[in-house]
Amino acid sequence: MNQMTDVATEQTIRRDLAAAYRLVALHGWDDLIFTHISARIPGPEHHFLINPYGYTFDEITASSLVRVGMDGQVIGQSEYSVNPAGFTIHSAVHEVREDAGCVMHVHTPDGTAVSSSREGLKPLNQTAQLVTGDLAYHDYEGVALDHDERPRLQKDLGTKNLMILRNHGTLTVGRTPAEAFIRMYYLERACTMQVRTRMLGTDDYPTHPEVIDSNEKMGAAGGFAALANKLLWPAMLRKLDRLDPGYRN
Numbered sequence: 001m002n003q004m005t006d007v008a009t010e011q012t013i014r015r016d017l018a019a020a021y022r023l024v025a026l027h028g029w030d031d032l033i034f035t036h037i038s039a040r041i042p043g044p045e046h047h048f049l050i051n052p053y054g055y056t057f058d059e060i061t062a063s064s065l066v067r068v069g070m071d072g073q074v075i076g077q078s079e080y081s082v083n084p085a086g087f088t089i090h091s092a093v094h095e096v097r098e099d100a101g102c103v104m105h106v107h108t109p110d111g112t113a114v115s116s117s118r119e120g121l122k123p124l125n126q127t128a129q130l131v132t133g134d135l136a137y138h139d140y141e142g143v144a145l146d147h148d149e150r151p152r153l154q155k156d157l158g159t160k161n162l163m164i165l166r167n168h169g170t171l172t173v174g175r176t177p178a179e180a181f182i183r184m185y186y187l188e189r190a191c192t193m194q195v196r197t198r199m200l201g202t203d204d205y206p207t208h209p210e211v212i213d214s215n216e217k218m219g220a221a222g223g224f225a226a227l228a229n230k231l232l233w234p235a236m237l238r239k240l241d242r243l244d245p246g247y248r249n
Contacts, residue, residue, distance in 0.1 A: 014062035020177040021060035036086035052080030092150035102180040107169040128190035133216025136160035140167040178233035
């Protein structure tokens with residue numbers, strides 16, 4: 001790959017990652033300046049982009065994203081540092097998952113509520129069933145500042161693309177920001193649906209086990225990817241461009 005192609009690739013990744021930050025803010029999944037989304041830069045170094053610590057998600061731009069190495073050091077010029085807990089979590093995934101082009105982590109009220117419930121996420125409806133077949137869990141070990149946690153997080157995630165971080169929040173992985181975003185959309189929506197179902201205080205209406213199994217296999221097979229990259233992402237970029245195209249800068 002020549003240098004011009006490398007530059008163009010990083011520019012596209014920066015644009016899509018900045019768009020993902022704006023979309024997280026638009027959907028109300030952000031947490032002030034906290035939580036994080038990362039995108040890997042192609043190459044053997046495993047460098048990745050992450051938000052400048054101190055920016056709100058609705059002001060992230062392609063050029064403001066910070067490039068870091070697997071040692072946590074900022075590469076290039078930036079007046080901002082990166083969230084140390086964000087580095088621990090994201091470097092853990094990027095280190096062992098070659099397919100992890102993007103990693104998204106949030107602390108929403110409903111996602112955190114389900115993560116704090118002993119039952120976890122249940123296959124109560126179609127949305128949840130498309131998630132639970134590709135879902136992992138990781139027990140809470142405190143604010144993620146200890147790099148010694150990384151091997152345990154890596155083991156718990158395995159080859160799954162969605163994770164509930166117990167007593168903490170949710171995480172998704174995708175080859176692209178589009179894939180990580182659509183997985184987070186369905187994971188968070190499933191959590192909200194479960195919270196609302198529990199608020200009814202009635203018995204769950206059962207789904208036939210064969211239907212659950214079929215839907216879980218469909219979700220785990222990666223059907224989200226085609227929808228995300230070919231159909232969803234162009235629509236999401238058009239939406240952002242109508243609202244504020246500044247994320248591209």
